[in-house]
Amino acid sequence: MSTLAVAARERITLRHGSGGRAMRALIEDVFLQRVEANASPEDVGPEAMDDGAALWIGDRWIVVTTDSHVVHPIFFPGGDIGRLSICGTVNDLAMMGATEVLGLTCGVILEEGFLREDLERIQASMAEACREAGTRIVTGDTKVMGKGEIDGIVLNTAGVAATGRVVRDRGLSVGDRIVVTGAVGDHGLAILAARHGLKLEGDLASDVAPINGLVRAALAAGGDGIVAMKDPTRGGLSSALHEMAQKSGVGIVLEEGAVPVHEPVRAAADLLGIDPLHVANEGKAVIGVRADAADAVLEALRAHPLGREAAIVARCIAERPGNVILDTGFGKRLLAEPEGELLPRIC
Amino acid sequence: MTVSPRAEAAIRQLKFRDPDMARALVRTIERVTKEIGRSPVSVMHVCGSHEQAISKFGLRATFPKDLNVIMGPGCPVCITDMPEVDEGVALARQGCVVASYGDMLRVRGTALSLNDAQAEGASVEVVYSATQAVELARAMPDREVVFFATGFETTAVATAAIVRGNLPRNFSILSAHKYIPPAMEIVAEMPETRVEGFLAAGHAATITGWGIFEPFVERHRIPVVVAGFEPLDILAGLARLVELVRDEKPTVVNMFPRCVTKEGNLRAQEELWSVFRPIGGRWRGIAHVPNGNLRLRDEWAHVDARRRFTIDLAALWDGVPPALAADCVCGDIMSGVSAPTDCKLFGRECVPDTPVGACMVSSEGACRIWHQYGGHPNLEAL
Numbered sequence: 001m002s003t004l005a006v007a008a009r010e011r012i013t014l015r016h017g018s019g020g021r022a023m024r025a026l027i028e029d030v031f032l033q034r035v036e037a038n039a040s041p042e043d044v045g046p047e048a049m050d051d052g053a054a055l056w057i058g059d060r061w062i063v064v065t066t067d068s069h070v071v072h073p074i075f076f077p078g079g080d081i082g083r084l085s086i087c088g089t090v091n092d093l094a095m096m097g098a099t100e101v102l103g104l105t106c107g108v109i110l111e112e113g114f115l116r117e118d119l120e121r122i123q124a125s126m127a128e129a130c131r132e133a134g135t136r137i138v139t140g141d142t143k144v145m146g147k148g149e150i151d152g153i154v155l156n157t158a159g160v161a162a163t164g165r166v167v168r169d170r171g172l173s174v175g176d177r178i179v180v181t182g183a184v185g186d187h188g189l190a191i192l193a194a195r196h197g198l199k200l201e202g203d204l205a206s207d208v209a210p211i212n213g214l215v216r217a218a219l220a221a222g223g224d225g226i227v228a229m230k231d232p233t234r235g236g237l238s239s240a241l242h243e244m245a246q247k248s249g250v251g252i253v254l255e256e257g258a259v260p261v262h263e264p265v266r267a268a269a270d271l272l273g274i275d276p277l278h279v280a281n282e283g284k285a286v287i288g289v290r291a292d293a294a295d296a297v298l299e300a301l302r303a304h305p306l307g308r309e310a311a312i313v314a315r316c317i318a319e320r321p322g323n324v325i326l327d328t329g330f331g332k333r334l335l336a337e338p339e340g341e342l343l344p345r346i347c
Numbered sequence: 348m349t350v351s352p353r354a355e356a357a358i359r360q361l362k363f364r365d366p367d368m369a370r371a372l373v374r375t376i377e378r379v380t381k382e383i384g385r386s387p388v389s390v391m392h393v394c395g396s397h398e399q400a401i402s403k404f405g406l407r408a409t410f411p412k413d414l415n416v417i418m419g420p421g422c423p424v425c426i427t428d429m430p431e432v433d434e435g436v437a438l439a440r441q442g443c444v445v446a447s448y449g450d451m452l453r454v455r456g457t458a459l460s461l462n463d464a465q466a467e468g469a470s471v472e473v474v475y476s477a478t479q480a481v482e483l484a485r486a487m488p489d490r491e492v493v494f495f496a497t498g499f500e501t502t503a504v505a506t507a508a509i510v511r512g513n514l515p516r517n518f519s520i521l522s523a524h525k526y527i528p529p530a531m532e533i534v535a536e537m538p539e540t541r542v543e544g545f546l547a548a549g550h551a552a553t554i555t556g557w558g559i560f561e562p563f564v565e566r567h568r569i570p571v572v573v574a575g576f577e578p579l580d581i582l583a584g585l586a587r588l589v590e591l592v593r594d595e596k597p598t599v600v601n602m603f604p605r606c607v608t609k610e611g612n613l614r615a616q617e618e619l620w621s622v623f624r625p626i627g628g629r630w631r632g633i634a635h636v637p638n639g640n641l642r643l644r645d646e647w648a649h650v651d652a653r654r655r656f657t658i659d660l661a662a663l664w665d666g667v668p669p670a671l672a673a674d675c676v677c678g679d680i681m682s683g684v685s686a687p688t689d690c691k692l693f694g695r696e697c698v699p700d701t702p703v704g705a706c707m708v709s710s711e712g713a714c715r716i717w718h719q720y721g722g723h724p725n726l727e728a729l
Contacts, residue, residue: 015700257366273710326405326721327405328403328404328405329366329369330366330369330404330405330578330582331404331405331406331407331408331409332405332408333402333403333407333408333721334720334721334722334723336718336719336721336722339700
């Protein structure tokens, strides 16, 4: 059989949507094959596979991003699909350094039979998240599909923001410090627990929140000392650090004991045999900072209500570029790069 | 002051996760290994849970380079032999519902795994305990349910307990249970490994008792240290073990006294041996292990799938093993001759999603554990 015949039969699997290596390969092989070249050398386009695109308009950048949301269950401890859809997009913009969001779009696809009161609840939640982020929905689109043709609701949002400085995910150099803005693992474990009826929901809640205000405070304090940012969503802190290390060409030494993890998250993760470092977050940022700016950034983050648990967790080294080394306090090992999220439909 | 049970558990755990004590133990291991004055000094543990903890906490990077800590045949799924898997596959194809632990489904026999049989339409179910397999049989009274029972003496005790209870008539057991102590004898005699000491698994010893290792030590003049699974348990166990090697003192030392006694759990032993008898058999990748397999005694013949059914293995013989399997060195890894990184498939063709060998399938397999914790636990050797 020719390889062509085999390739023709290849089908998309859930792995391709999990945020890991399989998804990156799919994007590279399918979507990045025939993209047009960037209009300006200042542009950040799809080939960068960053959190969003940055388009140079002569005196500043317009940053654009889009995000679809399929989370199951749609209402979960700490949030719902509506809040998630706003935060996902606002946070992706913020990770590019664009914290003043001009407006969002909202596309909603509903399944026939979806409860109107649920839709109203989701809309109210979106409005509240927009208020927290200091933005609004400026246009939208609604479609309804037949029963069984889609599962409940799918939400897509896109966002636009302008910025005078773009922060990439690849700006780390040797000696830089890495800060996380709070405890990791809350979102993924809240979803896991809710979905599997683990009866731990009381202790676990998603961290889903718009963090553009928090990032603005960090940028104000750190200035050019902030060299890279990424939000640790699917694949968690581990995935974010691997991507930053690979794109920046540095090694990262992560101190396990310095990573803030809430006690119920640690307990649930132990119970399920998963590592909180691999679990999704929806209200956190991973920020690369020059060593001399680290304390000022940390102080600014901790002064913000969403950054009280911020901590310096890692440093960049020249050895083992592209790898993340975990210092467990007992010894060191390489941190495995997650293949993606443990479960589909986490965000 | 009263402390809640939860807080107490947390404090107990912290006590065994103190990095300062860990560093002190590492220094002891270094010093004593140097005093032995040979290179390498090879010691072996025989337990997936030990490898899990060693890898998870990055302990390998702290071991002195002259100390070779080998994982031996400590993964029950991995050492389940191909013909045993074949028996399970054949029974599933013959119309039985075959229930087993999750990892077991993905391990290939001569040509097929239970998962393959399931994809062909056979009934294969994942269970998390022997009790659950019995419940499954009760829920499907018009089907024959076979529990493909795997695991060492720790899990065999659970199987023994259900055999002695009330069982539905449509339930039987295909035992692939294994007994660790005889395998240690085999490995101790292998010229390639030159094992100078054993770290024995604390949980298995809670059942067998540490006394069971005394005759072994007598025969082979190799020290055995029983150790638990927290990082300090393992480091303290290794420190004691290298001291015994240095002092040429072949003896058994129990470093897990908070759980293990000399005689062990007598009631569990009684149940185990009332249901099972040890017979010789092949362990995948290792060798023929005298008394290494646990089979049901004659008085339990009525629940023994091997006696209830005529297992038609010939039907499997037209299958062809996958080509990559020829390059798999699982056997050498399980007997401690090779490390996962010695295999050219490791982390490339052979990953947890598409495992080639059993060691990448099971969460207790050396390859799976190394892959899970970064692919190469010994950073110094990179």
